Amino acid sequence: MKACVDIGGTKVAVSLVRDASGSDRPAPMAVRVAEPTVKTGAVDALARQVLALIDAACAQVGCARADITATGVSSCGPFVLVDGRIEVANPNICGGLAGAPRDIGNEWTRIPLEEPLVQALGTVRIANDAVAALVAERRWGALRGSENCAYVTWSTGVGAGLCVDGHVLRGKNGNAGHAGHSFVVDGDAAALCGCGNRGDVESMIAGGSLEGRIGTDAERLMTAATQGDVRAVRTVQQLCEVMGRMLYNLIATLDLQRISLGGSVFLHHAGLLLPQLEREVQRHFPALTQGVELCVAGLADKVGDYAALALVDKD
Ligand SMILES: [Zn+2]
Structure with missing residues (x-):
């Protein structure tokens, strides 16, 4: 099973796909769950939300986190590398960036993403959402x-x-x-x-x-x-x-x-x-x-x- 995570400024979606084949058509989604993007609480709230959504998706199809062989994460950016791991400094999620004109409900300037997901899931590939969408549009769209x-x-x-x-x-x-x-x-x-x-x-x-x-x-x-x-x-x-x-x-x-x-x-x-x-x-x-x-x-x-x-x- 592969997990597909789409992180946007408004919503987070997780889909599971059974053994995608690399063919000329994308494999069908076995399940998809989505929620509004969490913007309050501890700075790792978004990473924890992603893991909770993965668990919820797994429960719906009767598998476990351990059955996920690879996780792809398409996330809004920009990214900042901290000790070689990707953190997210997106103005629609992080309320502490300089000059933020609206009250998002937090003072975050960047949030950890790669480190907590790799710890929990093993193989994780993260790319900027538009870059990942480009790759998908070139392959299937x-x-x-x-x-x-x-x-x-x-x-x-x-x-x-x-x-x-x-x-x-x-x-x-x-x-x-x-x-x-x-x-x-x-x-x-x-x-x-x-x-x-x-x-x-x-x-x-x-x-x-x-x-x-x-x-x-x-x-x-x-x-x-x-x-x-x-x-x-x-x-x-x-x-x-x-x-x-x-x-x-x-x-x-x-x-x-x-x-x-x-x-x-x-x-x-x-x-x-x-x-x-x-x-x-x-x-x-x-x-x-x-x-x-x-x-x-x-x-x-x-x-x-x-x-x-x-x-x-x-x-
Ligand atoms: Zn700007």
């Missing part, structure tokens, strides 16, 4: 056969997984692709991100920032725009300008051919957002953007679960 591509998530946070010349980019701490914390606006319009930046992509358009910044959540805003509410339409257009700018910057920097988009904010309203993002990208420097394809994640709302599976699929 919309990026099959693409050597120069990205997976971009627009969810509670915003991030990217990047592949150039067939190589998945990871970086010194596994944080390559944190374009959500790259700057896109300045001046009065700039909002404060949980990371301490003012005017980065997450501060402007992430699902976790919208309520505080514009007084409504992504779901209500997008629904109103779909129904033709003029103010909502204009606001969504502004969000797409910011995301379009980020996508263009990735394309210009890495010479990408194809970008697969996922995440709850995007997936729930892909029909509204995708054409606007395509327009935003295509109106910039044609020598770099001509022929670049944007598409909906082929694994859709399963991308997080399969992202974790992709990390241990061949174990």
